[in-house]
Amino acid sequence: GAVVSQHPSWVICKSGTSVKIECRSLDFQATTMFWYRQFPKQSLMLMATSNEGSKATYEQGVEKDKFLINHASLTLSTLTVTSAHPEDSSFYICSATRQGATDTQYFGPGTRLTVL
Amino acid sequence: QKEVEQDPGPLSVPEGAIVSLNCTYSNSAFQYFMWYRQYSRKGPELLMYTYSSGNKEDGRFTAQVDKSSKYISLFIRDSQPSDSATYLCAMSDKVYGQNFVFGPGTRLSVLP
Numbered sequence: 001g002a003v004v005s006q007h008p009s010w011v012i013c014k015s016g017t018s019v020k021i022e023c024r025s026l027d028f029q030a031t032t033m034f035w036y037r038q039f040p041k042q043s044l045m046l047m048a049t050s051n052e053g054s055k056a057t058y059e060q061g062v063e064k065d066k067f068l069i070n071h072a073s074l075t076l077s078t079l080t081v082t083s084a085h086p087e088d089s090s091f092y093i094c095s096a097t098r099q100g101a102t103d104t105q106y107f108g109p110g111t112r113l114t115v116l
Numbered sequence: 117q118k119e120v121e122q123d124p125g126p127l128s129v130p131e132g133a134i135v136s137l138n139c140t141y142s143n144s145a146f147q148y149f150m151w152y153r154q155y156s157r158k159g160p161e162l163l164m165y166t167y168s169s170g171n172k173e174d175g176r177f178t179a180q181v182d183k184s185s186k187y188i189s190l191f192i193r194d195s196q197p198s199d200s201a202t203y204l205c206a207m208s209d210k211v212y213g214q215n216f217v218f219g220p221g222t223r224l225s226v227l228p
Contacts, residue, residue: 006159034216043204043220044160093159104150105206105216107159 003027004096006108013084014116020080021111023094029074030096034105035067038091050077074099084115119143122205122219131228135192139205139219142186146207146217149181151190154202154221163203164190195226 003026013019023033032051036044048069050056056069068080077096081088091112095105122139129135137151147168152160164179166172166188172179178191188207192199205219 002162004159041223044218046216091157095159104148104162104165106162107152110157110159112157 002098002106004106004108006094006111008111010112012114015085016083018080018082019084019113020078021092023077023108025075025096029099031099032097033071033077034095035069035079036093038093086115089113089115119217120219123222124220126223126225128225128227129195131197131226133195135195135224137190137203137222139188140186141207145209148208149188150206151179152204152206154204160204197226197228200225
């Protein structure tokens with residue numbers, strides 16, 4: 001159990017467009033979902049934490065108007081990169097904690113975003 | 117001082133070797149300790165989870181936590197080329213998972 005999926009697995013878009021990434025917990029209800037970005041050969045950088053039905057909490061330096069997070073249900077969170085630019089190209093990974101067992105994060109497979 | 121320190125490697129070992137991966141931390145409130153394995157261009161996969169001090173074994177993997185020294189380890193016995201990945205330690209201080217901290221990861225290469 002504790003499977004997290006992401007869609008799409010990779011996306012290429014033009015500069016100035018918006019891209020939506022979905023994160024789903026397939027076999028459990030996720031109390032909290034986290035969004036990370038990861039540059040090549042670097043560690044995970046937490047962008048924001050979201051709880052179902054609440055506004056996301058963004059880490060310092062992360063623009064909330066650029067990275068829109070919606071957590072509409074206990075199994076789905078979306079990250080929308082608005083007006084994407086080449087410097088937004090990165091590997092975006094979500095994770096989730098299970099309802100009732102929130103001490104461990106389970107990660108999705110990641111989404112590779114390339115902005116041309 | 118960073119909250120979690122981990123040697124980034126790369127660490128190269130021959131197949132069959134015992135691998136030791138380590139993290140040190142500064143926050144004595146951490147109680148939950150995890151090791152994740154991340155293959156290139158994939159999301160991290162939970163390998164081991166331990167609570168407080170002690171050892172935990174799962175197959176070829178052993179996790180150790182020494183809270184008095186603020187030091188955690190992951191040992192891999194009989195290492196295989198398929199173990200080549202980046203290993204991330206992680207820890208949290210709250211049951212409700214709101215304060216996770218990840219180490220930067222150690223890149224491991226197991227050479228056939």
